[in-house]
Amino acid sequence: MTSNYRDIAPDMAQYAFCPKCTAPLEDRADDVNACVRPTCPSCGWIYYPSNGMGALVVAESGNSIVVIYPPDAADADAALPGGIVEYGETPEQCVVRETKEETGLDITDLEEICRFLSHGPFGPMLHFGFRARVAGGVLVEGDEGPASSTPRSSLATIAADREGSRRVLDAYLHKASSCSAS
């Protein structure tokens, strides 16, 4: 694949100077696959960017699923628990941690239901979608807003700017309906 880092990277990652020796970077084509990467002409450092990684979960509790209401839209659109996979963490570990932080709940029996690439404010990001079961804990208001357990029959609307949550919920509902049909 031929790609130019500058065309893909978000503003926050348009690096201009070498992080090792501070020389101005140059954009140079890779000899092998023609990708254009920020390269240091002084010390030879090359930036090999990687996709960001995100993980989201549909956590089931009986006939309900857990949704979060962002603080700026407490009475309207919801999102699923999840977030950015931290350095050194697996997507599974990420959703377990994020669900605890954002809702107070413990989840178990994780099953991956989808993965997809999106292009948002953090640049290209690979998302992992899971379903899981609530195994314990007490519902609390986390840093992303109040969480609630909503019956599947009256699911909350997912916020328009929460593309990841919407796509994971779609995959979950599609899977649920295809399972019940067989």
Ligand SMILES: [Zn+2]
């Ligand atoms: Zn350098």
